[in-house]
Amino acid sequence: MTLEHETRRTIVCLLRDGEKSVGELARAFERPRPGVAHHLSVLLERGIVQTRVEGARRLYALDAERALVAWNALLRGQP
C-alpha cells in the first residue's frame, strides 16, 4: 500500500496545505530522511502527488482526493 511507508505519509501531510519543492519538503522533516525524492516519485506514479515547473523550481502538490483513497486503503488493512 502506497502510504504504508512513514516517509510517504509525512510527505502527504506536509503537502496538505499547499505545494512545496523537494528541498522544502526535505527541510520540513524533523530529522533527515533519506529518499525523499524516491518517495515523491512513488507518490507521483500513483497519482497522489502532481508536479509542475515554476521558473527553476519543480513544485509538488497533493491530489487530496487520491490521498484520501490511499489513506482509507491503509486503514482498511488494519485489524
Added chain:
Amino acid sequence: MIRVFRAESAAAFRADPSGPVVVEGTDRTELEATVARLEDEGRLSHDEARTIERALDDVTGDAADVVLAGDGRIFRVEGEAPASAAPLEWFATDRVSPVLVVCGSGARALLIAEALQFLGYNADYAAVPQDGAALLDRLRQARPHVAVIEEALLVACGSRLLDLSRRGDVIAIVGLGAGGPDGVLETPLRLEAVAPTLERLLDRVRKARLSPSVA
C-alpha cells in the same frame, strides 16, 4: 494545447515532457476520438487509451502535458495548476483543540492519529493496556478535548469514563469501532466520515469549556 507524451523510462517520466507527441489537440471530443482511432489502428494500447481518458478527466484547463509510463498504465499531468490543496469538506476546521487517540496497540493508535493529523486535527496518540484505570490516568494527563478510544478499552472502563467527562475538564468520548457515549467512528475508519463527528464534538467541548453551564 493538450499534448500526450510517452515516457520510455522512469527518469523520462519525471523529467520535463519531451519526445514524440502521441496525440495532441485543444478540443477534448476530438482528442478522445483521435485516441479511439489510434487504439483501433493499434498505435495505442488498450491501457494507454484508457489512461489518456483518465488523464483528460483530470485536466482542468486547455493547456497541459500528459506523460504516460508503466506500459501506459500510469500518467502524470504537467503544465497546468496542480490539484488543489484547498480544504475540502473533510478537512478539519479546528486544528488547535487536542484530540487523543487511545488504543491497546501503539502502532494502531499512531496510524489513526497520523490519519487525523492528515485531516488537520491536532491529534496525539497513546497506547494503554486493556484496563480502565490506565486509560483514565492517561486521559487526566493529556486533557484532550476529544478522546477517540478503542471499543475494547471503552468496555473496560465503562461508566467511569462518563464520570470523567462530566467532572472537571469536559471531554467528549468517541468510540473507535462502536460504543462511544458521544459519538462513534466506525472501523475500518473512512476519513471522509471523521469530520462530521469530530467537528461537532470539538465545537461542543469548546463551548462547554468556555461556558461551563453549557455542558
